[in-house]
Amino acid sequence: MSILHATTGVDLDDTQVGYAYRSTEELQLAYFLFRLLRYGRVVKIANKLGDKALRWGLPIQPILRNTLGRLFLGGETLSATLPLLRRLRQYNLTAMLDYAVEASHQIEAQEKALQEYVRMVEFAGKYPELVGYIAVKLTALASPTLWEKLSQGGSLPTYLIDEEKLFHERFSTLMQTAQRYQVPLMIDAEESWIQPAIDSVAEHYMQLFNSGDNILLYTTVQMYRRDRLAYIEKLLNVDYTVGIKLVRGAYVEKERQRAQTYGYPDPIHPTKAATDIAYDQALMMCLENIDRMALCVATHNRNSCMKAVQYAFLKKWAPDHPRLSFSQLYGMADPLSFGLAKAGFRVAKYVPYGPIDRAFPYLSRRAEENSSLSDQSGRELRWVAEELLRRRKGRD
Numbered sequence: 001m002s003i004l005h006a007t008t009g010v011d012l013d014d015t016q017v018g019y020a021y022r023s024t025e026e027l028q029l030a031y032f033l034f035r036l037l038r039y040g041r042v043v044k045i046a047n048k049l050g051d052k053a054l055r056w057g058l059p060i061q062p063i064l065r066n067t068l069g070r071l072f073l074g075g076e077t078l079s080a081t082l083p084l085l086r087r088l089r090q091y092n093l094t095a096m097l098d099y100a101v102e103a104s105h106q107i108e109a110q111e112k113a114l115q116e117y118v119r120m121v122e123f124a125g126k127y128p129e130l131v132g133y134i135a136v137k138l139t140a141l142a143s144p145t146l147w148e149k150l151s152q153g154g155s156l157p158t159y160l161i162d163e164e165k166l167f168h169e170r171f172s173t174l175m176q177t178a179q180r181y182q183v184p185l186m187i188d189a190e191e192s193w194i195q196p197a198i199d200s201v202a203e204h205y206m207q208l209f210n211s212g213d214n215i216l217l218y219t220t221v222q223m224y225r226r227d228r229l230a231y232i233e234k235l236l237n238v239d240y241t242v243g244i245k246l247v248r249g250a251y252v253e254k255e256r257q258r259a260q261t262y263g264y265p266d267p268i269h270p271t272k273a274a275t276d277i278a279y280d281q282a283l284m285m286c287l288e289n290i291d292r293m294a295l296c297v298a299t300h301n302r303n304s305c306m307k308a309v310q311y312a313f314l315k316k317w318a319p320d321h322p323r324l325s326f327s328q329l330y331g332m333a334d335p336l337s338f339g340l341a342k343a344g345f346r347v348a349k350y351v352p353y354g355p356i357d358r359a360f361p362y363l364s365r366r367a368e369e370n371s372s373l374s375d376q377s378g379r380e381l382r383w384v385a386e387e388l389l390r391r392r393k394g395r396d
């Protein structure tokens, strides 16, 4: 029994609770895949081959659908996610819906993304008990070139001025829909060279749409960045209620490589331990200032989740404090999500959906994440193995 379990009664290691929503067959598939995913080089090669096969139109969709898709994707359309969302609800969880498509330079794709986001908000308005939040990628609504140029400052060429205007029209439409249906949106954080412009859009619209306890927009802060504690401090001193989704950050290798190529200082903390310290410092700063902000603790890190729970207990907060929530990706860290939800905390599972071929980049990222010999991938495998063993023993 962990100290947390003993002192607060919250158990974040209970695989019976964590996997109650999964059939034994699904767990066997998860075990098989998590084991396979540990061979990092094989995963990298498989991802490259998968990408090529999809480009060439080879029929690999059924394989993807029945493997990675089954583990990490909520469905291929919005309505197809409903059975999963209802299953999550039975265990006191909601979903953070994510339309799993990548950034696009094409106007038609950006328009389609806007329409899908609007549909997601309307869907969330129809099922408020199932959907807690909508995740939004600004690079799906305007091209990465625009975000990069805006982030560099200086004047924009005419075609980008038009694109920026179009973006604001799109995002205003989306925010107004979110306001009509009272559905909070969370803007994803992306690479550091496009993030300054994303930050300023997030701040602008948070100021317009967040008021008091009605927090309709969250920004995401990546704590692997060395400059982000200072940024949180700045956000905690604005005159509107900020919403912060706190993550560690997904692009370590890409960030380091670019810094090296262009010869600027690496923006990322030098070690995992330094990122962990920064994350937990930010977590404490946010919790101490919860009267000025809303916080989504978006992590699979057990220690960070435990720290947030301990703080809530120490302060005698009701676990369903309206300004505190947790989120983990669908298919990962289930004992954390379901353990927190069982204890009454607000938990939104991050559920991506989308056509299997277009969701492939998302799925291959999940595969690569689980292939590194990180604590997380080892822990996923241990949890699944433990639950399978428990079920087998239960039958004997």
Ligand SMILES: Cc1cc2nc3c(=O)[nH]c(=O)nc-3n(C[C@H](O)[C@H](O)[C@H](O)COP(=O)(O)OP(=O)(O)OC[C@H]3O[C@@H](n4cnc5c(N)ncnc54)[C@H](O)[C@@H]3O)c2cc1C
Residues within 6 Å of the ligand: 187, 188, 189, 190, 220, 222, 224, 247, 248, 249, 250, 251, 252, 268, 269, 270, 271, 272, 273, 275, 298, 299, 300, 301, 327, 328, 329, 350, 374, 375, 376
């Ligand atoms: C609900 C949810 C939403 C998310 N949204 C976003 C988003 O909008 N933008 C985004 O970028 N990511 C996002 N992520 C991914 C997130 O940033 C992490 O990549 C992922 O969650 C793993 O970190 P962790 O805190 O869960 O756990 P851990 O496994 O404890 O930490 C792994 C993380 O530590 C950091 N790290 C690892 N090695 C090193 C090293 N050598 N030096 C420095 N740091 C290191 C990296 O950030 C790595 O991802 C999201 C995650 C979740 C759960």
